[in-house]
Amino acid sequence: MFSSLSEKLQDVFKRLRGKGKLTEKDIKDAMKEVKLALLEADVNYKVVKDFINTVTQKAVGEEVLESLTPAQQVIKIVYDEMVRLLGGSDTKLTFSPSGFSIYMMVGLQGSGKTTTAGKLAGLLKKQGKNPLLVACDIYRPAAIKQLEVVAQKVGVKCFADYNSKDAVKIAKEGIEFAKASRCDVAIVDTAGRLHINQELMDELVSIKNAIKPTEILLVLDAMTGQDAVNVATAFNEQLGIDGIIMTKLDGDTRGGAALSVKAITGKPIKFAGVGEKMEDLEAFHPDRMASRILGMGDILTLIEKAQEAIDQKKAEELEKKLRSMQFTLEDFLDQLKQIKKMGPLSQIISMIPGIKLKGDVDFDAGEKELKKIEAIINSMTKEERQDPSIINSSRKRRIAMGSGTTVQDVNRLLKQFEDMKRMMKQFSNPNFAKKGKFKFPFM
Ligand SMILES: Nc1nc2c(ncn2[C@@H]2O[C@H](COP(=O)(O)OP(=O)(O)OP(=O)(O)O)[C@@H](O)[C@H]2O)c(=O)[nH]1
Structure with missing residues (x-):
C-alpha cells in the first residue's frame, strides 16, 4: 500500500535529518522533491500545489528554522497536512435514528462494489x-449470484429476484423484506457500468428517491488513480454521495486517488478495501494512513487486528505454558493460525513502525513457509506434537510424506522449535538479564 510514494518521501526526510540545522533553501529543495513524489503518485496537480504551499509556508516560519530538530518539525508539518488531505478526523458510518439504516452501494463495474457490499455486511454483523x-x-445475472455467495460467506441473508427487470421495485421489496425479517441494516448493491452514463445515473436517482438511503456509499478502485477522482466528482454532482469506500488499496503503490479525493469532492473516505477476502475491509483513519505513508507504521491498527484475531483466554493459557515450559508443537500450530488470521504478512509488516522495506520482499515465500510448517505439524500424531523427542527417522519420513515436504523440512522445523524452547528457558530464568549473556539469534 502506497509503497513507492512512501519510499520516496522517506528518502527526502532522511536527507533532511542528516542536515542538522536547516536553511530556507534546504526546506524549499526538500519540498520540490516532495512535490515530485506526490505528482508521480498521481495526486491531483491542484491538490499538490496547495499542499506544498501550505507546508512550505509553515516550515519556513522561524519556529522550524530555530528549532533544535528542524527536520522533525518539517516532517510533523508534512504529517499534519497529509492527515488533513486524507480527510482530517475519522468519519464514521451514520446510522439512522429510526433504528433501520439503508446503505446504497454505487460505483463503476469492477470497482469492487459487490465484494465490498459483502465485506460491509460482515463488518456490521461483527459489530452486532x-x-x-x-x-x-439486474443486468448481470452473475452479479446476483455473486452477492448471494458473499452473503453466505459472511453469514447474512440476501434478497434477490432473478425474474424481475425492475431495479427500483427490487430495492423497495428488499427494504420491506429486511424490515419484515427484523434486520436493522439493508445494504443495496446497485448495477455498475463501464463508464458513467445518463441511463445509469437515472436508475440510481430513481432507486435513491424510492428507498431514501441513510447513506450513499461510492465504491472506488484506488488503482485507477485520477480516474477514480473524476468518477467521484461525477457521482457526487449527479447523485450526491455521503462517503467513499476506496478498494484495492493493497495493490495501490501510488496513493493518488486516496490523497486527492477528499480535497476535490469534499466527501470523506469511510472505509478501505485491503484485499480480496471478506475480512479485508478497514475503517479509514486519516492519521493512521498518514503514518503508514510516512513510514511511521500503524501500530493502532496492528493492535486492533491482533485483538480481533487473538483469543484472550488462549493467550493467557499460552503464557502459563511458556512460563512452565510446557509449550508444545500443538501450541505452536495454534499460534501460527492466530497470526494468519491477522492477514497477509506483507500487510502486518507494513504496519510496524520503523520497518522500511526496500525493493521487492518475497512475502509469498514467507506465506509458503508458514503453510509448510502448518502442513508438517498437521501430519504429526497428537503424541508427536506433545513430545517431539519421539520423532525418529521413520516417523520423520512418514510426516514428510504426509505433508508433501522433505525430511530436511521436518528436521528444520524440529530444530527451530527446540531453539525456541531454549530461548524461552533463558527468558524464564529470572537471572538471565543480570548475567548479560543472553543474545537474540538475530542481533
Ligand atoms: N486486491 C483487492 N481486490 C479487490 C478488493 N475489492 C474487490 N476486489 C476484487 O475486485 C474484483 C471486482 O470486484 P466486484 O465486487 O466483482 O466488482 P463490482 O464493482 O461489483 O463489479 P460489477 O458487479 O461488475 O459491477 C474482484 O475480483 C474482487 O475480488 C480489494 O480491496 N483488494
Whole structure:
C-alpha cells in the first residue's frame, strides 16, 4: 500500500535529518522533491500545489528554522497536512435514528462494489448488527449470484429476484423484506457500468428517491488513480454521495486517488478495501494512513487486528505454558493460525513502525513457509506434537510424506522449535538479564 510514494518521501526526510540545522533553501529543495513524489503518485496537480504551499509556508516560519530538530518539525508539518488531505478526523458510518439504516452501494463495474457490499455486511454483523444484502444489479445475472455467495460467506441473508427487470421495485421489496425479517441494516448493491452514463445515473436517482438511503456509499478502485477522482466528482454532482469506500488499496503503490479525493469532492473516505477476502475491509483513519505513508507504521491498527484475531483466554493459557515450559508443537500450530488470521504478512509488516522495506520482499515465500510448517505439524500424531523427542527417522519420513515436504523440512522445523524452547528457558530464568549473556539469534 502506497509503497513507492512512501519510499520516496522517506528518502527526502532522511536527507533532511542528516542536515542538522536547516536553511530556507534546504526546506524549499526538500519540498520540490516532495512535490515530485506526490505528482508521480498521481495526486491531483491542484491538490499538490496547495499542499506544498501550505507546508512550505509553515516550515519556513522561524519556529522550524530555530528549532533544535528542524527536520522533525518539517516532517510533523508534512504529517499534519497529509492527515488533513486524507480527510482530517475519522468519519464514521451514520446510522439512522429510526433504528433501520439503508446503505446504497454505487460505483463503476469492477470497482469492487459487490465484494465490498459483502465485506460491509460482515463488518456490521461483527459489530452486532443484523444486515440484509439486496441485489439490484439486474443486468448481470452473475452479479446476483455473486452477492448471494458473499452473503453466505459472511453469514447474512440476501434478497434477490432473478425474474424481475425492475431495479427500483427490487430495492423497495428488499427494504420491506429486511424490515419484515427484523434486520436493522439493508445494504443495496446497485448495477455498475463501464463508464458513467445518463441511463445509469437515472436508475440510481430513481432507486435513491424510492428507498431514501441513510447513506450513499461510492465504491472506488484506488488503482485507477485520477480516474477514480473524476468518477467521484461525477457521482457526487449527479447523485450526491455521503462517503467513499476506496478498494484495492493493497495493490495501490501510488496513493493518488486516496490523497486527492477528499480535497476535490469534499466527501470523506469511510472505509478501505485491503484485499480480496471478506475480512479485508478497514475503517479509514486519516492519521493512521498518514503514518503508514510516512513510514511511521500503524501500530493502532496492528493492535486492533491482533485483538480481533487473538483469543484472550488462549493467550493467557499460552503464557502459563511458556512460563512452565510446557509449550508444545500443538501450541505452536495454534499460534501460527492466530497470526494468519491477522492477514497477509506483507500487510502486518507494513504496519510496524520503523520497518522500511526496500525493493521487492518475497512475502509469498514467507506465506509458503508458514503453510509448510502448518502442513508438517498437521501430519504429526497428537503424541508427536506433545513430545517431539519421539520423532525418529521413520516417523520423520512418514510426516514428510504426509505433508508433501522433505525430511530436511521436518528436521528444520524440529530444530527451530527446540531453539525456541531454549530461548524461552533463558527468558524464564529470572537471572538471565543480570548475567548479560543472553543474545537474540538475530542481533
Ligand atoms: N486486491 C483487492 N481486490 C479487490 C478488493 N475489492 C474487490 N476486489 C476484487 O475486485 C474484483 C471486482 O470486484 P466486484 O465486487 O466483482 O466488482 P463490482 O464493482 O461489483 O463489479 P460489477 O458487479 O461488475 O459491477 C474482484 O475480483 C474482487 O475480488 C480489494 O480491496 N483488494
